[in-house]
Amino acid sequence: MCGIAGLIHRGKSSNVGSELQGMLQALKHRGEDSTGYALYGDTDGKNFIMRFKVGENVGEGSSSVMEDVSVYDERKKVVDQTLADIGAKIIKEERTLPYSLRYELEYDAKDLLNFSQTVEAIPGVEILSMGKSLEVIKDLGNAKAVCDRYSLDKLVGTHAIGHARMATESGVDIKSAHPFWGYPFSDVSVVHNGQLTNYWNNRRVLENKGMRFMSECDSELIAVYIAQKMREGATLEEGMKDSLLGLDGVFTYFVATKDSLGMAKDTMAAKPLVLYESDDLVAMGSEEIAIRSVLPQEIDTYDPFDGEVKVWQI
Amino acid sequence: MANLKTVSKKSKAQSMGMHTEVLTGRTQQKFFNPDEAENFYYFGTYDVDFNKRTELDVLDMTAPEANKEIDNLMSQGYGTIVIKNPQGKHSLGVGILNKLNLIFEGSLGYFGMGSCDGPIVRINGRVGWSCAENLMAGKVVIEKNAGSCFGAAIRGGDLICKGSVGARTGIDMKGGTIIIGGDAGAFTGFMMQRGRIIILGDVGINLGDSMYDGTIFVGGEIGSYGSDAVDAELTSSDQDWLKRKLKVAEIGENFDVSKMKKIVAGKKLWNYDNLEPTEKKGAI
Numbered sequence: 117m118c119g120i121a122g123l124i125h126r127g128k129s130s131n132v133g134s135e136l137q138g139m140l141q142a143l144k145h146r147g148e149d150s151t152g153y154a155l156y157g158d159t160d161g162k163n164f165i166m167r168f169k170v171g172e173n174v175g176e177g178s179s180s181v182m183e184d185v186s187v188y189d190e191r192k193k194v195v196d197q198t199l200a201d202i203g204a205k206i207i208k209e210e211r212t213l214p215y216s217l218r219y220e221l222e223y224d225a226k227d228l229l230n231f232s233q234t235v236e237a238i239p240g241v242e243i244l245s246m247g248k249s250l251e252v253i254k255d256l257g258n259a260k261a262v263c264d265r266y267s268l269d270k271l272v273g274t275h276a277i278g279h280a281r282m283a284t285e286s287g288v289d290i291k292s293a294h295p296f297w298g299y300p301f302s303d304v305s306v307v308h309n310g311q312l313t314n315y316w317n318n319r320r321v322l323e324n325k326g327m328r329f330m331s332e333c334d335s336e337l338i339a340v341y342i343a344q345k346m347r348e349g350a351t352l353e354e355g356m357k358d359s360l361l362g363l364d365g366v367f368t369y370f371v372a373t374k375d376s377l378g379m380a381k382d383t384m385a386a387k388p389l390v391l392y393e394s395d396d397l398v399a400m401g402s403e404e405i406a407i408r409s410v411l412p413q414e415i416d417t418y419d420p421f422d423g424e425v426k427v428w429q430i
Numbered sequence: 431m432a433n434l435k436t437v438s439k440k441s442k443a444q445s446m447g448m449h450t451e452v453l454t455g456r457t458q459q460k461f462f463n464p465d466e467a468e469n470f471y472y473f474g475t476y477d478v479d480f481n482k483r484t485e486l487d488v489l490d491m492t493a494p495e496a497n498k499e500i501d502n503l504m505s506q507g508y509g510t511i512v513i514k515n516p517q518g519k520h521s522l523g524v525g526i527l528n529k530l531n532l533i534f535e536g537s538l539g540y541f542g543m544g545s546c547d548g549p550i551v552r553i554n555g556r557v558g559w560s561c562a563e564n565l566m567a568g569k570v571v572i573e574k575n576a577g578s579c580f581g582a583a584i585r586g587g588d589l590i591c592k593g594s595v596g597a598r599t600g601i602d603m604k605g606g607t608i609i610i611g612g613d614a615g616a617f618t619g620f621m622m623q624r625g626r627i628i629i630l631g632d633v634g635i636n637l638g639d640s641m642y643d644g645t646i647f648v649g650g651e652i653g654s655y656g657s658d659a660v661d662a663e664l665t666s667s668d669q670d671w672l673k674r675k676l677k678v679a680e681i682g683e684n685f686d687v688s689k690m691k692k693i694v695a696g697k698k699l700w701n702y703d704n705l706e707p708t709e710k711k712g713a714i
Contacts, residue, residue: 383616383635384597384616385578385596385597385615385616385617385634386597388558388559388577388578390558390577403518403520403539403558404518404537404539404556404558405517405518405519405520405539407518408517408518412517414535414536414537414554414555416556416574416575417556417574417575418556418575418593418594419575419577419578419595419596419615421596421597421613421615421616421634422597422616422634422635423616
């Protein structure tokens with residue numbers, strides 16, 4: 117089933133980590149195999165923030181193969197050396213969990229494709245997000261468990277999207293969890309509720325154009341599809357509108373960039389979405405109870421129609 | 431109401447104004463038998479007093495707890511119940527099978543007022559997907575917007591949304607009336623088999639797709655027609671009925687019904703036209 121939620125504050129920052137945690141926890145009945153956050157924090161915008169993993173969570177319910185923790189250490193060393201080789205200087209390093217790391221990098225490059233391909237050429241290493249504001253944090257468990265594990269409740273920023281996952285067509289692991297980074301674009305992330313039926317056809321086409329897929333989760337296609345459209349010169353909104361024709365199946369998805377948040381709904385309107393919009397806040401989720409966790413007072417909400425695409429700026 | 435003792439069994443429903451379609455050919459009609467009247471009362475329903483009023487705050491209740499408490503209040507004879515702080519909770523007010531004046535001070539989540547038969551409900555907020563699914567009789571009024579599958583498979587009663595509704599409104603409906611003050615999404619009236627849908631605003635693509643029977647009235651623009659949906663002539667009796675229905679629903683005041691489009695099924699099916707239980711009850 118899965119649940120998605122997102123919010124964007126316009127003209128101010130807020131404690132988006134805590135707010136999104138509340139929204140996703142309200143949707144935990146839609147799936148708690150894994151939960152993911154894409155948080156757009158307040159930064160000075162100088163350095164890149166890279167969230168990456170050097171292994172999988174092999175806890176209860178995981179479909180991943182257990183590895184010795186020493187393997188994670190070895191991979192980290194290779195990552196550090198690789199970053200040095202390509203001229204990315206590590207300014208700050210955090211290792212929240214043995215397999216999950218956060219680096220602040222001083223790196224001067226507009227196209228992250230070469231950077232990403234080089235880092236991810238290291239076996240077992242996956243970049244979860246790369247950007248100057250975006251941080252993707254995803255792990256097994258419900259929203260509160262992941263939030264507590266990564267101490268996300270204090271994160272202040274302008275907008276965020278998240279996903280509560282019930283694993284269906286792919287494994288219970290971090291690589292299949294949402295949000296997906298819009299590789300190789302800085303600060304682009306995607307969450308999706310639904311099912312895409314032309315995943316393999318699109319994947320083959322996009323891989324031939326040099327795009328990468330890290331999982332077999334159909335939702336990853338949306339991130340890659342939008343990213344490819346943007347590489348070809350489309351705006352975010354143009355890419356999203358194009359996806360309504362290019363993607364087949366039932367879906368509601370969110371895309372976020374450094375300064376915007378968008379939603380798209382398929383032409384069958386088969387997946388739910390409830391939306392609240394005011395001058396200073398947009399909040400949306402698979403169910404109204406997600407919005408109620410941040411706006412308990414009586415508000416006006418609505419369901420976007422079939423084939424609708426909307427984009428909001430901070 | 432017509433004197434039912436003086437009309438033939440076959441024309442009772444028509445005389446009561448409940449069944450206006452005249453079916454011909456091999457379409458089969460089986461009509462209500464008054465001897466079966468005793469089979470149409472539910473076990474576990476209550477005789478309530480509308481003047482006996484109470485409030486129920488469900489802020490800290492789960493949906494099952496809230497619904498049990500509503501049932502408990504009805505068992506005490508409360509006929510007017512005001513629900514405070516529904517907060518978008520799912521499945522509130524389901525399975526009410528007797529007369530009741532129920533007011534929600536706020537919004538409901540999914541499946542609100544599902545499988546009800548008889549209550550008069552006002553929701554001073556929005557409702558999520560599948561509101562009033564399987565409604566048999568009664569009236570449900572939503573002051574704001576509604577989600578998709580609004581009035582799915584209803585068999586009777588009036589379901590009124592003063593705002594806009596999502597996709598598949600009235601999907602599989604088998605009777606009753608759905609009235610929408612605003613716009614409606616795609617696949618409105620999808621596979622509807624009977625009953626009427628009134629939309630004062632615009633409607634999305636595939637209107638009335640695969641509809642078997644029933645009638646859809648649209649005041650605004652139509653995105654596209656679904657398979658089997660065709661235009662029909664808007665008669666003067668249609669206009670009278672629309673005016674009367676909108677007035678009772680307290681919606682669309684001064685709306686010019688003469689400009690509405692009427693959409694019906696362009697095909698005929700056999701063997702599905704037995705009278706629905708609501709009409710049987712009405713004929714008792």
